[in-house]
Amino acid sequence: MSKIKTALLAYGDSGKLFHAPFLEVHSGFELIGAYERSKKNIENDFKNVKSFATLEEVLESEAELIVVNTPVHTHFELAKKSLLAGKNVLVEKCFTTNVAEAIELDSIAKAQNVKLCIYQNRRWDSDFKTVQKILKDNILDEIVEAEIRFERYNPILSQKTWKEEMQNGSGILWDLGAHIIDQALVLFGFPTQLFADLRKLRKDTKVVDYFDILLYYPDKRVRLKASFFAKEVLPAYVLQGRKGSFLKMRADVQEDDLKAGKKPNFKDWGTENESQKGILNTFKNRIFIDSLKGNYLEFFGELYQALSKNKPVPVSAEDAIKTMKIIEGAIKSSEEQKIVCF
The missing domain is CATH 3.30.360.10 (Dihydrodipicolinate Reductase; domain 2)
Structure with a gap:
């Protein structure tokens, strides 16, 4: 089983509780690090991971999946940059701040031929x-x-x-x-x-x-x-x-x-x-x-199938657009x- 190299864009409660534990346990993912501008906490919790100093460093890394787990008002900008960098993206709820942003991200993902998924755990x-x-x-x-x-x-x-x-x-x-x-x-x-x-x-x-x-x-x-x-x-x-x-x-x-x-x-x-x-x-x-x-691990199992075998993502952008x-x-x-x- 090839592992999906994954990076978080934050390592607060969301990263520590709802993402890192499941990425660690699921054999299909490899957590390579998190974007941390000040504190470097992820390196204390996991071996062989990196605390990235800038977003550019994350996007230039070997990460295949970027988890946008930052405050909602930042989702659009961070997800857009990640998609345009050719990365698969998992965005925390709430997907965006408005419908127009949600539709634009969905269009970019399709144009880039990458997966876009929303974390509705x-x-x-x-x-x-x-x-x-x-x-x-x-x-x-x-x-x-x-x-x-x-x-x-x-x-x-x-x-x-x-x-x-x-x-x-x-x-x-x-x-x-x-x-x-x-x-x-x-x-x-x-x-x-x-x-x-x-x-x-x-x-x-x-x-x-x-x-x-x-x-x-x-x-x-x-x-x-x-x-x-x-x-x-x-x-x-x-x-x-x-x-x-x-x-x-x-x-x-x-x-x-x-x-x-x-x-x-x-x-x-x-x-x-x-x-x-x-x-x-x-x-x-x-x-x-x-x-x-x-079992939130089932979500990550379906996400792995989507990324590795081109199956549908567990929560689609179309679903999230309806929520918006x-x-x-x-x-x-x-x-x-x-x-x-x-």
Whole structure:
């Protein structure tokens, strides 16, 4: 198996938690270094890797895959330079700050004949995979209403100051919103209309930290909601079908395990606590449903197949463009207080 030489464009929490551990464990990748302008942390954590001093040094290196895991407002410029240098590119969510940027990057990747992929790791969460299976098995029959929430209790402004600055790509809509918008599109496809309410609820905040988005489909309504004022969280997924309901808490353990220093290479990786089983209530009975295992390593496995065998990437630019259209539509809807049609 030939290894895909890979470089990160940052080595903060994203690089340390969501990329480096999986690139290390997957036999198809070789992590060669990261772009670090000040601290040189990656060389302390891995042998035979380099801390690149400049972006140009990264792009001139032997890296075949560049991971753009920097703040959202930098994604377009860094991804564009990487693509034009002939590199395959993996971009963290949120893909870009607007639809036009997303479309341009997709066009450049196709013109350069390189792969462009977006890191939507939450598709490989245990809870979301379980919800997908419920829908695939058609247990509830036709879905008439659904909710997806990503809520936390965190009323204090982030110490990561770039997250709190008024600039394109800052705020909960581009952060948690990018995840659950993507999940809704995976589950139900692209809506015909939407209505959104975006707000700033934390004291002294400059960025949107609450949203409530209603997606309209011909046969259903899907609500997406995120907030930092949920001390008692509600089920992250609620499916209401003609034959019953399914409720599931957000309970994937991978992020917490990664923060604890665990490596994604043991048998029970991604196994939820037994207490977090979903509830399936139909006209037959009310039962608890075992959760599928979550595993972000599956994303990297599919990415390796895309790069080494020219298979489709696990999350395409076309998918991310649709997410950006929902984000732009939500902003327009909230500002004008009206339904936006697609």
